[in-house]
Amino acid sequence: MMVNLNIYLMGACTWGQAAYAFVDYGNVYPRKYSLSGEVQVADLSYDNTTAITLSPENPVITLDYGTEVAGFPFFVVAEGASPAQIEAAYSEAYAYLADENADGPWTFSNGLANSWRVETFNITSGGHTESFFVQGGQRWQTIRLLTNHSLTFESVGFRATSEHKDLDEQPGRLKTNNDVYNKIFDLGGQVVQAACVDAGNAPSTWELTDEGAYIRGQTTAQSSIGRVMNPANYTLEFDTKIVRGGTGWRVASAIQPLGPYFVLTSNYPEQNTFVNTNRTLVPPNTLIVNAGWNLLNQSTLTTPANEYYPLNISVEENKWYHIVTAIKEDGYSISLNGENIAFVPLPPPLSPPVFFSTASRYEGTWGFGGFQDQISIVANVSVAASNKTIIYTNDLKSPGVLAEYAVAPLAHSVCLDGAKRDRLVWIGDFYHTVRVLAQSSARWDYILGSIDYAFGYQAKTGPFTGFVPISARLGTRPEYSDADPAGPGLVDYQDLFLASIGQYYRYTGDAKGLEPYWENIKSLLQTRLTYIDPASGLVAGSTAAPNPGSFLGPPNGTAVTGLMSFALQQIVPLALALQDTATATLANTTAHSLNDALNTKLWNPELGAYSLGLDSPGNFSLTGIAWSILSGAANVSQITSSLEQLESLRFGAGYKTISSDEETSEYQLAPNPSGFLLEALFLAQQSHGIDAAKAPIEHLLDGLWGSMVNDERYASGASWEYVKPDGRPGITAFTSLAHPWGAAPTYVLPEYLLGVTPVTAGYKRVVVQPAVGYLGLGKVDGKVPTPFGSLEVGWTVEGDKAKVVIVAPEGIEGEAKVPTGWKVDGKEEEGGVVVLGSGTTEIVLCTV
CATH class of the missing domain: 2.60.120.200 (Jelly Rolls)
Structure with missing residues (x-):
C-alpha cells in the first residue's frame, strides 16, 4: 500500500483555474497571556473560552502562541461593547514586540500578506472582527486599547492559513535523551507548517x-x-x-x-x-x-x-x-x-x-x-x-x-523562503525545504506544487533558456514571466533546484509525478552545463553570463563546482527511471569530471583544504568543505585535513563562511550553508569513520542551532535565517525566524542518528546504519515517512551494551549495518550486517 505518500500526491496544478477553495485548518489560539499597562511576558494560561477585559488601567494584552503560527487575526468582542479602537502588533520574537513597528514592516515584496506588523482596528460593536490581511508568521501578539472605554474579548486568535499540528502527530519524528536536540529537530517540522501555503490560502491583497x-x-x-x-x-x-x-x-x-x-x-x-x-x-x-x-x-x-x-x-x-x-x-x-x-x-x-x-x-x-x-x-x-x-x-x-500587478490569489500549493518574509519561492532555499518535508510532514503536494510553480516561469528562449526564476513572486502568472525573468543572479540556485528535484525522487520514487517536467529539467541541466569553464573544467560563467553571481562561492571555485557535481548525481537515478540513459550518462560523467577538476585545480596541500577559487587560492570556505565532501570529490585524507582547517573558521555560535571574512559582532552566521556542512560532517563520520567530525557537529548543534531554542526572548519554535555570533537573530528584527533553509538538522539527524537511507528511490530498499551512542546520546527513537508507511528505528545504550529495534512496514526490504565500535552480541567480529524484512527486528549490540 502507498497510502501515506498518496494522501498528498496530487496532480500538477492547472494555471488556468480561476480560484481554489480555502483549506480550512481551523483556528489557532494563544497558549498564554498577560494583562498589564505595557508589554510583558505572558504567564497566565489561555484557552478559547478565556475572557479578557482591556481597560484604561490595564490597556495591553500580551499573547504567546507558543510557537510560530500563521493566519488571519481575529477578535471576538462581548456584545454591548462601546466603540473602541485597538492596535494589534505581531512579532516572531518577544524581544521586538514592544518596538514601534514590532518586527516589521516588510517592504521587499507584497507576498499576498500584510506588509505591516502593526495594524489598527475600529471596534464599533460586539461580535467577530477579522483582519483583511494574512499575517504570515508570528509567535507573539499584543492588543493595545487606544481609547477610554473598556473592551472585553471573548476570544482572540488566528484563522489558520496553514497546518498547526502537534509535531508528535507528524509522520516523521525524532526523540533523544537530549532535550535541546529534540527542540532543534522540531524546528523544521514547525517551520514548514508555517512557510508552506496551500492553493487558496493566500487571497489577493x-x-x-x-x-x-x-x-x-x-x-x-x-x-x-x-x-x-x-x-x-x-x-x-x-x-x-x-x-x-x-x-x-x-x-x-x-x-x-x-x-x-x-x-x-x-x-x-x-x-x-x-x-x-x-x-x-x-x-x-x-x-x-x-x-x-x-x-x-x-x-x-x-x-x-x-x-x-x-x-x-x-x-x-x-x-x-x-x-x-x-x-x-x-x-x-x-x-x-x-x-x-x-x-x-x-x-x-x-x-x-x-x-x-x-x-x-x-x-x-x-x-x-x-x-x-x-x-x-x-x-x-x-x-x-x-x-x-x-x-x-x-x-x-x-x-x-x-x-x-502580482496580487492574484495563490493557485498553487508552494513553500516560501520564510513565513513572514520574503514570502517568495526561492529555489535555492527549496533544497532544504524538500528534505525537511520528507522527514516531518511528508506533504509532497507542496513539493510538486513548488516545482510546477517554478517551471511555469522557465525561460523558453534567450541566453538563459532553461533557467527558472530564483525567487518567483506570489500573485503573478506565467504570461508575465518577462516582467521578472530568470537571469544571471545566483546561478548556483539553479543547481540547488535540480538537487531538490533529485531529492524528491530519492524519497518518493515518484518518477510518474516528475515525468511531465522531464523536458524542463533537461533544459535547465543542459544550460547549466554551459557554465563549465572549458579551460579549467570548473563551474564558472557562460557566453551569456561570463561573470554570474553565485550564493555559495565564486566562479571557478570549490563550492559551486562541488554543488553542480552533487546536483548532477541526484538527477541520474531519475533519468534512469525515465529511461533516458543518454542524460543519465551525461550527468554521471560530467559529475566525475567536475570532481576530477576539483582535485586537480583546487586542492591546496599547503593550505590543507580546497581553495576558495582559482582567484583566491589562499582562502577557503565552509561551503567548499561541505560540497567537496557531499560531492564525493574529497578522499579520507583530504576530509581529515579540511576538518582540521575548519577550526579556524569557528566564530561565536557557529562558523564564518570564508576564511578571510572579518570577525565582527554584526557578522551573520549562516544556517543555510551550515546545514550543508552539518550533513557533510555526519557523512564523514558515517562513511569514513572520521572522528574529527564530532566536535564541529556538536558546536553547530549546541551553538548555532542551540541559539534558536535556548533563549525565549528570540525563540519562535521555527528555524532562523541568520544568527549573530552571540546567538541573537542575525539581522535583528528583520531576520526571518521561520526560514526553512535553517532547518537542516530536521533531515540530517534522522538520516544519520537513526541511519535510515533509501538505497533505491522511494525506500523500496533501505540501509539502516544507526549512530549508536554517537554525540554521547543514550537513547534515540523516531519514525521516517516512506511510501509504504513510517519506518521506525530506536536504540538505547546501557553501559557496554545497546539495543536496536527496527520496525519496517510491509514492502520495504534491506539491511541493518552494525556501526563502527559495536558488534552483534555473541559475535566476534566488529560490525556486520543484519537482513531486514517487514515487521520488527531487534538487535543486541555490545562494544568491541
Whole structure:
C-alpha cells in the first residue's frame, strides 16, 4: 500500500483555474497571556473560552502562541461593547514586540500578506472582527486599547492559513535523551507548517470593485506590463478616492517595490482617523516622497530621508481626485486635479544598483499601495510616453488586473523562503525545504506544487533558456514571466533546484509525478552545463553570463563546482527511471569530471583544504568543505585535513563562511550553508569513520542551532535565517525566524542518528546504519515517512551494551549495518550486517 505518500500526491496544478477553495485548518489560539499597562511576558494560561477585559488601567494584552503560527487575526468582542479602537502588533520574537513597528514592516515584496506588523482596528460593536490581511508568521501578539472605554474579548486568535499540528502527530519524528536536540529537530517540522501555503490560502491583497481597485495600506504592487515595456520619462495619470488616511503610488520602479514612492495624505477627519496615526511621519494634507523602498527604514532595506511637501488645500476623504506624475529631466512633477502641488528634484541614482534594478530614476514600471492603515480606491490608470502617445490604460476593475500587478490569489500549493518574509519561492532555499518535508510532514503536494510553480516561469528562449526564476513572486502568472525573468543572479540556485528535484525522487520514487517536467529539467541541466569553464573544467560563467553571481562561492571555485557535481548525481537515478540513459550518462560523467577538476585545480596541500577559487587560492570556505565532501570529490585524507582547517573558521555560535571574512559582532552566521556542512560532517563520520567530525557537529548543534531554542526572548519554535555570533537573530528584527533553509538538522539527524537511507528511490530498499551512542546520546527513537508507511528505528545504550529495534512496514526490504565500535552480541567480529524484512527486528549490540 502507498497510502501515506498518496494522501498528498496530487496532480500538477492547472494555471488556468480561476480560484481554489480555502483549506480550512481551523483556528489557532494563544497558549498564554498577560494583562498589564505595557508589554510583558505572558504567564497566565489561555484557552478559547478565556475572557479578557482591556481597560484604561490595564490597556495591553500580551499573547504567546507558543510557537510560530500563521493566519488571519481575529477578535471576538462581548456584545454591548462601546466603540473602541485597538492596535494589534505581531512579532516572531518577544524581544521586538514592544518596538514601534514590532518586527516589521516588510517592504521587499507584497507576498499576498500584510506588509505591516502593526495594524489598527475600529471596534464599533460586539461580535467577530477579522483582519483583511494574512499575517504570515508570528509567535507573539499584543492588543493595545487606544481609547477610554473598556473592551472585553471573548476570544482572540488566528484563522489558520496553514497546518498547526502537534509535531508528535507528524509522520516523521525524532526523540533523544537530549532535550535541546529534540527542540532543534522540531524546528523544521514547525517551520514548514508555517512557510508552506496551500492553493487558496493566500487571497489577493487587493479588492476589485465597480469603482476600481480597493487598496488597503501595503507594499506597492507594480505593473508587470510596465516592467516589460520599461518606459522612460513617462507621465502616469490615475483617479483615486481616499477612503481613510491616504493613497500611495510609485514610478520609475523595478518590479520589486524600489523606486520613487509618493504618499498623499488626507485632512484626517476626526470621525474616520485612528487616534494612533503618526502625524509626524505622515502629516495631514501632505505629499510625502521617498526615493527608496518605503517611508520607513528597515535594516537591510535602507531608505533615504523622506521629503515633505505640505499642501495649501484640504484633501478630503471619499472624494475623487485626478493625480498626474510626470517624469522630467530634472525630477517629478505632481499635479492634483490639474493644479501643480509639488516638484520633486530627481534623486541620485541607486548606488550601487541591485541586480534586479537599474540605477535609472527615469525608467521602470509603476505601482500602487498606500501607507500603514490607509485605504484608497485607484482607477482609470493611463501612461503617456514622452512624445505624449498613450502607451497604457487600465481602469483597474477587471479580474486580469490582479495577475498583472502580482496580487492574484495563490493557485498553487508552494513553500516560501520564510513565513513572514520574503514570502517568495526561492529555489535555492527549496533544497532544504524538500528534505525537511520528507522527514516531518511528508506533504509532497507542496513539493510538486513548488516545482510546477517554478517551471511555469522557465525561460523558453534567450541566453538563459532553461533557467527558472530564483525567487518567483506570489500573485503573478506565467504570461508575465518577462516582467521578472530568470537571469544571471545566483546561478548556483539553479543547481540547488535540480538537487531538490533529485531529492524528491530519492524519497518518493515518484518518477510518474516528475515525468511531465522531464523536458524542463533537461533544459535547465543542459544550460547549466554551459557554465563549465572549458579551460579549467570548473563551474564558472557562460557566453551569456561570463561573470554570474553565485550564493555559495565564486566562479571557478570549490563550492559551486562541488554543488553542480552533487546536483548532477541526484538527477541520474531519475533519468534512469525515465529511461533516458543518454542524460543519465551525461550527468554521471560530467559529475566525475567536475570532481576530477576539483582535485586537480583546487586542492591546496599547503593550505590543507580546497581553495576558495582559482582567484583566491589562499582562502577557503565552509561551503567548499561541505560540497567537496557531499560531492564525493574529497578522499579520507583530504576530509581529515579540511576538518582540521575548519577550526579556524569557528566564530561565536557557529562558523564564518570564508576564511578571510572579518570577525565582527554584526557578522551573520549562516544556517543555510551550515546545514550543508552539518550533513557533510555526519557523512564523514558515517562513511569514513572520521572522528574529527564530532566536535564541529556538536558546536553547530549546541551553538548555532542551540541559539534558536535556548533563549525565549528570540525563540519562535521555527528555524532562523541568520544568527549573530552571540546567538541573537542575525539581522535583528528583520531576520526571518521561520526560514526553512535553517532547518537542516530536521533531515540530517534522522538520516544519520537513526541511519535510515533509501538505497533505491522511494525506500523500496533501505540501509539502516544507526549512530549508536554517537554525540554521547543514550537513547534515540523516531519514525521516517516512506511510501509504504513510517519506518521506525530506536536504540538505547546501557553501559557496554545497546539495543536496536527496527520496525519496517510491509514492502520495504534491506539491511541493518552494525556501526563502527559495536558488534552483534555473541559475535566476534566488529560490525556486520543484519537482513531486514517487514515487521520488527531487534538487535543486541555490545562494544568491541
